[in-house]
Amino acid sequence: MTTDLIDGFLAAIPMPAVLVDQTERLIAENSAAAPLLGQEGKGRHFATVLRQPSVATAIEACLRDRKPRTARHLANDGAQDTTFAVTLRYVPGIGAVSGGAVLVCFDDVTEREQAGQMRRDFVANVSHELRTPLTALIGFIETLRGPAKDDTAARDRFLAIMEGEASRMNRLVGDLLSLNRVESEERVRPKQSVDLGAHLGSTLKTLVPVAEARGVSMNLEAPQGGIMVTGDPDQLQQVFTNLVENAVKYGGDEVRVLLSRSERDPAVRAAAARVQVIDNGPGIDPVHLPRLTERFYRADSHRSREMGGTGLGLAIVKHIINRHRGRLRVESELGQGSVFTVILPE
Numbered sequence: 001m002t003t004d005l006i007d008g009f010l011a012a013i014p015m016p017a018v019l020v021d022q023t024e025r026l027i028a029e030n031s032a033a034a035p036l037l038g039q040e041g042k043g044r045h046f047a048t049v050l051r052q053p054s055v056a057t058a059i060e061a062c063l064r065d066r067k068p069r070t071a072r073h074l075a076n077d078g079a080q081d082t083t084f085a086v087t088l089r090y091v092p093g094i095g096a097v098s099g100g101a102v103l104v105c106f107d108d109v110t111e112r113e114q115a116g117q118m119r120r121d122f123v124a125n126v127s128h129e130l131r132t133p134l135t136a137l138i139g140f141i142e143t144l145r146g147p148a149k150d151d152t153a154a155r156d157r158f159l160a161i162m163e164g165e166a167s168r169m170n171r172l173v174g175d176l177l178s179l180n181r182v183e184s185e186e187r188v189r190p191k192q193s194v195d196l197g198a199h200l201g202s203t204l205k206t207l208v209p210v211a212e213a214r215g216v217s218m219n220l221e222a223p224q225g226g227i228m229v230t231g232d233p234d235q236l237q238q239v240f241t242n243l244v245e246n247a248v249k250y251g252g253d254e255v256r257v258l259l260s261r262s263e264r265d266p267a268v269r270a271a272a273a274r275v276q277v278i279d280n281g282p283g284i285d286p287v288h289l290p291r292l293t294e295r296f297y298r299a300d301s302h303r304s305r306e307m308g309g310t311g312l313g314l315a316i317v318k319h320i321i322n323r324h325r326g327r328l329r330v331e332s333e334l335g336q337g338s339v340f341t342v343i344l345p346e
């Protein structure tokens with residue numbers, strides 16, 4: 001095979017690939033391999049450009065016995081780690097000396113591995129979240145059957161706790177289903193027209209009992225005349241309910257909701273509505289901010305659990321806002337309260 005033909009074949013392989021012949025030198029590489037090798041590899045001994053022991057050992061062995069092999073290659077471009085699954089196959093009849101070369105292909109499996117890790121973490125989190133209330137329920141059932149059998153006062157108290165634990169599990173399952181639904185619809189653009197001012201007014205009304213129970217005052221400041229956005233009213237209600245509920249639960253004694261509109265919002269580079277939920281509570285430590293919308297992430301996990309939170313609220317919020325092609329901003333300083341801003345293109 002001519003060099004041109006070999007180069008042509010390698011260029012057609014949709015992943016980094018190099019060929020090493022029996023002289024142990026690279027006889028060809030495609031352009032995708034350039035960042036991996038860090039320098040022009042052609043003509044060099046393979047060990048000078050592919051230094052990782054796992055890959056180098058596999059190439060050596062494959063040149064010797066011509067059997068297929070696999071290896072792993074870890075790369076780091078300074079910003080992030082990349083994992084490659086490397087496959088080695090012997091191609092007879094090309095290259096110098098006794099003929100034949102090893103074709104080494106690098107398949108980037110980083111995302112697949114991350115997705116697997118995320119799935120495992122998710123299952124572990126869900127199991128953990130369900131196990132806590134279940135353990136409590138089982139414990140109380142045992143107590144009610146045994147020691148507290150004839151103790152009416154204790155029975156009522158235990159049943160009340162059991163009810164609380166069961167509704168926590170119910171909420172968790174409800175949130176998980178909701179998250180699933182939101183994620184599966186994320187690519188479907190919402191179509192309805194929503195009058196945000198009126199919508200926020202009715203959402204706040206449903207939260208009055210929660211706010212009153214905690215002695216928190218709520219205020220909506222919206223401009224005269226409606227602000228319309230294209231959206232899914234039920235999902236938007238979920239967004240604002242969670243943000244205002246969080247402000248009531250984790251904030252201070254005052255929650256302000258501000259609605260405004262801008263002809264050209266820099267965040268979405270279009271005309272957009274802005275809803276800000278502002279509280280005067282203890283705020284959120286900046287270390288938590290980047291991870292706040294992750295599933296099950298809680299800034300103050302003790303307090304959140306105590307309040308019956310599942311830690312899924314902001315994950316759902318983020319997916320809904322993505323579906324609306326909007327943005328969520330969180331600004332907070334310890335001791336200064338928090339501002340959650342939702343930007344929705346019109």
Ligand SMILES: Nc1ncnc2c1ncn2[C@@H]1O[C@H](COP(=O)(O)OP(=O)(O)OP(=O)(O)O)[C@@H](O)[C@H]1O
Nearest residue numbers: 246247250298299300304309310311312313314338
């Ligand atoms: N306004 C706020 N002030 C302080 N901390 C907040 C505020 N809003 C959210 N947090 C923190 O962010 C965490 C995540 O919020 P999220 O809404 O996702 O979960 P949750 O409220 O605990 O549970 P759920 O919303 O499912 O009931 C909360 O547990 C809390 O620690």
Ligand SMILES: [Mg+2]
Nearest residue numbers: 242246313314
């Ligand atoms: Mg919440």
